[in-house]
Amino acid sequence: MNKSANASRLTRVNAFPQEAATDHGSLAPAKPADHRLVARLRAGDESALTELVRRYHATLLRIAQVLLPNRAIAEEVVQDTWACVVEGLDSFEGRSTLKTWICRILTNRAKTRLIREARSVSFSALRDSDSDEVAVDPDRFSSDGRWAEAPRRWNHNTPEKLVMEKEAMGCLGRALEELPAAQRAVVTLRDVEGLESEEVCNVLGIGETNQRVLLHRGRSRLRRALEEHLIGV
Amino acid sequence: MLSCKALTELVTDHLERELSIGPRMSVSLHLSSCPDCRAYFGQMKWLVKLLRQMPAEPAPPKVSDKLLLFFRRWHQASKMAARHRTRTLQLLPADRV
Numbered sequence: 001m002n003k004s005a006n007a008s009r010l011t012r013v014n015a016f017p018q019e020a021a022t023d024h025g026s027l028a029p030a031k032p033a034d035h036r037l038v039a040r041l042r043a044g045d046e047s048a049l050t051e052l053v054r055r056y057h058a059t060l061l062r063i064a065q066v067l068l069p070n071r072a073i074a075e076e077v078v079q080d081t082w083a084c085v086v087e088g089l090d091s092f093e094g095r096s097t098l099k100t101w102i103c104r105i106l107t108n109r110a111k112t113r114l115i116r117e118a119r120s121v122s123f124s125a126l127r128d129s130d131s132d133e134v135a136v137d138p139d140r141f142s143s144d145g146r147w148a149e150a151p152r153r154w155n156h157n158t159p160e161k162l163v164m165e166k167e168a169m170g171c172l173g174r175a176l177e178e179l180p181a182a183q184r185a186v187v188t189l190r191d192v193e194g195l196e197s198e199e200v201c202n203v204l205g206i207g208e209t210n211q212r213v214l215l216h217r218g219r220s221r222l223r224r225a226l227e228e229h230l231i232g233v
Numbered sequence: 234m235l236s237c238k239a240l241t242e243l244v245t246d247h248l249e250r251e252l253s254i255g256p257r258m259s260v261s262l263h264l265s266s267c268p269d270c271r272a273y274f275g276q277m278k279w280l281v282k283l284l285r286q287m288p289a290e291p292a293p294p295k296v297s298d299k300l301l302l303f304f305r306r307w308h309q310a311s312k313m314a315a316r317h318r319t320r321t322l323q324l325l326p327a328d329r330v
Contacts, residue, residue, distance in 0.1 A: 044308035046301065053296050058289035082300050086307050135241040136273075145236025150269040156279050168283055176284075191284035197249060216245035223273075223280055 027198050030094030030101075037098065041089050053082065056099060059193055060106050063203070066185045067110040069117075077113050081106045096202065100195070103203040135220035154230040168226055175225035183218030190215055235259045240270050244277050 030038075040048035060081060064074035084105050092101060142148040156164055176184060176192075189200045190211075201211050235243075240263050246252050247260050264271050296304075 042311070044305075044312075046296075046304065049301070049304050050296050053300070054292045057292045061290060079297070079300070083303055086300070086304050089307075090311060135244070136238070138238070141236075141238040145238035147237045147269045151273045151276065153272055154276070156276075165283065168280075169287065172280070172283055173287065187284065191281055192287050194285055212245065212249065212251065215249070216242070219245055219277060219280060220241070222284075223276055226276070226280060 027096040034098035171229040186214040187218035
């Protein structure tokens with residue numbers, strides 16, 4: 001990407017994205033608990049700050065690691081985000097939940113950081129490159145679209161359930177790391193962090209359809225990884 | 234009738250409750266009669282459940298000193314700004330407030 005394109009991206013980055021909250025679908029407004037916490041913060045209550053950080057730090061770090069090239073930069077950007085959150089407290093209007101608002105500040109800080117490092121690549125990669133990606137290898141279906149090679153069963157309802165879950169969890173963690181960046185970002189936010197799909201769109205600045213396609217492809221890849229791992233092919 | 238191949242592409246939309254009534258019924262109908270797709274669907278559901286349970290890194294036990302200092306300064310500054318606003322309002326003639 002050339003310099004002028006970078007500059008134009010820079011102007012669009014806003015650390016306090018409240019106005020942009022309606023860009024992608026309708027968002028759930030802030031919860032009463034969010035307003036209470038913000039009111040305490042505005043009053044200078046330091047225990048409220050501790051509560052805020054305890055509640056969202058892990059989430060922010062997880063998202064930052066999805067968006068940024070390495071852990072050290074991710075940690076710096078999270079620190080930077082907390083400062084921006086504090087500075088922006090007076091501008092929080094509660095049009096989205098506190099979590100979404102903070103997550104959006106993080107993504108905007110991450111964008112700014114990537115531009116500074118001339119690495120806007122990973123964000124533009126939020127459009128998925130391979131438009132032909134399918135959920136299951138087409139060779140596993142016969143010409144009429146029925147299973148030729150059925151999904152291999154793993155029994156996740158057996159007495160060894162806990163062992164199975166632990167095994168699967170390890171596999172999922174590794175497979176998640178290996179997903180293409182855009183899929184990893186969406187699966188992390190939607191499934192691991194449990195954000196509503198509107199919130200995921202809002203945080204990442206992507207459209208509803210794109211979000212669902214990325215989620216679908218990401219989950220499908222993870223299932224393939226589980227199938228291979230748990231069956232031990 | 235919906236093919237198994239087509240079903241595997243609709244699983245996410247179905248789980249996300251984004252299918253309209255027609256396709257949703259096709260998916261349900263197919264699932265009720267196809268054990269392989271039922272297994273596939275069950276695996277996807279289980280996978281999503283596991284992802285949601287993935288352990289997070291523990292949050293830091295306390296707020297960093299730097300952030301705490303920043304928060305105190307911000308609060309002082311915002312208090313001063315508020316006082317300034319009130320004073321300005323008091324100084325304005327009543328008809329302009």
